Amino acid sequence: MRWTRAQRMSRPTFARIDTRAFVANYCYAKSLAPKANAVAVIKANAYGHGAVALARALEEKADALGVACSEEALELRESGIRSRIVLLGGVFAPEEIADAASHKFAITVHNQTQLDWLLAARPERPLQVWLKVDTGMHRLGFAPQKLQSAYRQLRDCAHVSDIVVMSHFACADQPGLSTTRDQLALFVRALDDTPAPCSLANSAAILAWPDTHRDWIRPGIMLYGSSPLDSGETRTNGLRAVMRFESRLISIRQLAAGDSIGYGARYTCDRPTRIGVVAAGYADGYPRNAPDGTPVAVNGRPACLAGRVSMDMLTIDLGQQADAQIGDPVQLWGEQIAIGEVARRCDTIPYELFTRVSQRVHFDYLGGRP
Secondary structure (H helix, E strand, O other): OOOOHHOOOOOOOOEEEHHHHHHHHHOOOOOHHOOOEEEHHHHHHHHHOOOHHHHHHHHHOOOOOEEOOOOHHHHHHOOOOOOEEEEOOOOOOOHHHHHHHHEEEEEEEEHHHHHHHHHHHOOOOOEEEEEHHHHHHHHEOOOHHHHHHHHHHHHHOEEEEEEEOOOOOOOOOOOOOOOHHHHHHHHHHHHHOOOEEEOEEEEOHHHOHHHOOOOOOOOOOOOOOOOOOOOHHHOOOOOOOEEEEHHHHEEEEOOOOOOEOHHHHOOOOOOOEEEEOOOOOOOOOOOOOOOOOOOEEOOOEEEOOOOOOOOOOOEOOOOOOOOOOOOOEEEEOOOOOHHHHHHHHHOEEEOHHHHOOOOEOOOOEEEEOO
16 A cells, blocks of 8 residues: 555654635735735745745735845756746856846846846847945945936946835834834935836835835745734734644653653753653754743643753643643744744744744645645
8 A cells, every 4th residue: 555645654743834814914015005006025945935825825816036146946846836936145156147137027237246147148138127225234235325327327238127226224123113114215315216116125115114115025034924014013913823833742741840851851840740742853953952841722722832852852840730731733823923923032033943844844735735
């Protein structure tokens, strides 16, 4: 008898991806900037969620999809995705320009070398170009005083169809700082009434800086149900968790006061304690540096990490859950456990936790795998 992968599976560690929540978050981002188009940023395999599946779920609604590089864009095209795709990192070699034209990718141009490659190219069809200006992030982009020259060269190029002028904010997730306001003012001065559509707002700016919305917004982390702003910010209430990272209890131990748990004996019980062992570890993408007390949910009720995370398992204090049994569900993050709280405990950000989830975890697409 031949078994399918699903039938062969025994280790109960899942990333359950709600494609409907993903589409709802995109529509929510659009509702916050109703006059703007929106690039759904699905780079890095859709922040670890599965770029092809989420692109298919969004294909009928997305104004454009944003990826980091040609490899990510080609994966989408080879999977049948016909949506407009923007290469947010641009091209890394001049030979990529022909592929970009062939597959109808829009390309970002953020330095003179890329501009020279494009001007010298002879692509089969004109390309849309996203021209990036550095307003203070100081990673990519033309200096503000060079924006007009770059824009004129692109405008006069026969194989450039149209131009979107863009920049990126460094501190939009900190509404109390003036940095975003300063960057916006610098952008406006550099643009100098140039009649081009503009794109500035990432997720944080979409939520917190409505005067940055302009013609194109670029929602990223908010599409996955995680806010870049503080949890008390009411504008994040419309977001829905897309990934539920889940496993099950595979062992339960009753330990005495003074007993220690796991590698390094980091956690010592200060009372008689019921400990659950969960089939998830750092090889699955759960952070090894998660401290004792990091929240999880067992049967939808609170529990917490107790002891160092191992490669294949972690241990939790079941607290007052006397009825917990082997096989019971454990949510590591999702709608019951905010990934932002797990990230805060681990001194990192949700982006990193999402993209760490490994390929040995079974991905289950709820609402159907489009």
